[in-house]
Amino acid sequence: MYMKEKTISIMLVCGLTFSTVSPVFAEEMTSQQDTQQQLVLGNHGIEAKQNVQITQGRHVTPTDFVQIYSQKYKPQLTFKDGVVASTETVGTFETTIVAEYNDGTTEEFTVSYTILADPSITPDPDPVTPTDPEEGQEPVTPVDPEPETPVTPDPEPTNPEPETPVTPEQPVDPDPVTPVDPVKPVDPVKPDPKPEVTVLATAKTNVTVELNDSALLPSQFVSRNARNVKLSFNTQPITNTLGTHSVQILASKGSTTQTITVNYTVVDTTKPFIQPQEDIFYVWPNDEWTAEELVTATDNSGFVKVYFQNGQTLLDTTTPGAHSTVIVAEDANGNISTIDFQYQVISVAGMMLYSSPTVNFDKSTDTDIYGGTEPDTTLFVITEDSEELLAETRVDYSGAYHAVLSRPLQPGETAYLIAVDDNGGVSDVTHYTYGSKQVPEVKAESIVKSATDSQTTAAATPNNDPSNEVVATKVDKDLPKTGDSSSKGLTVIGLLLSATALLYLRKRS
16 A cells, blocks of 8 residues: 555656656757758748649749748748749749848749649640541542542633732732822921921011110010020111111021011100209399290200290290299100299399398408308309309308308409398398408498499498398389390399309390
């Protein structure tokens, strides 16, 4: 009993030990097998099949030539260069399979395969064994005599020359001839010169140009039909004569040049240019001025007629004050321009005179005169002898002025200073002699005279009155016109007429 129990215990211990060791042994065996298989299959689990046999004519795929043992790398199989293994001919051949893996690598397998004959396609031996029918040629012999009889009629029908219809087939000859004719239309060669004949530019229609227009361009006469086409005048257009004319335009691109003749018409639709000679024109009462003397007018035709729109021959200067009139400029072809001409008729009667300008002798030199006068006026410096305008300067809002002379004054040379406002009002005259610090007083009654030496009365403040109030001067008779040789003396009015004529009151020859 004891021995039996001991035997059982030993068996249990051995069984437990074997059960514990066997999994380890199994794993080692499996690992060894996997390693061996991996050595055979490489790293991707694919190998070429051996002894591949395929029936003739059967459709094949890459999997017919390689064996996939693992899908770990998801191989994609294709025939190399797309050349599918041929199965049409019996024999042994080779094909190459390309495997592309998901790790980006590829592998090629060259496989040898054998094409086996398809029994359904091998009736070749049957015709090869026509030895049997040769043995049966004996029945063929009796057949021969039978056809020999009809052989005689065969040559007879041959006589009718059924082949003669071949002659009608001769018309086949014209057929090839016909295509020869269309071949002649090798005229398509003509398209080659056509590009050369491509019109580079096209003449415009209804072209008009202005009379005497000297800034014409070729593009005004033609339109370009291609890019980079250069245009130039082959003949110069005529613009000095109204009517229809023609001009030749040269169009060129590369070595190709073309001449285009264009008809055009010279017209005159340009209005004359007209502008006043002064923004505000000052005139004396009853002065005579024609329209041509008051404006500047030009026209492309070279001729322009200037006149007053109201039909008057002379400017209306009968009434003192501000006035306006319309002056018309008309060319030879009826084109008209107008201008609203502004002018001021100066009132002689009751003219107000400002105090004479003062001079700062300490600052003044032979080229610069400093002093004061009526604010917001224009100061003129004029020589005594030649009535030469030496300076014209604007007086500021405080009444101060600085006159820069166009030339130096000579010692002892006298200049007159007079201020004029924007409405034609003038000041008394200051006599400034360079090198002297005295300015002689000038009384109104002593400086206002007429051409006929008529007596003029003036109300003036006393010489010793420091206020230098504005005085009113009245003239009994009309003053002489600008430029009259009978004008005498340098008076306030006379000076305004003769010395400042260049700017406010026009001198007339």
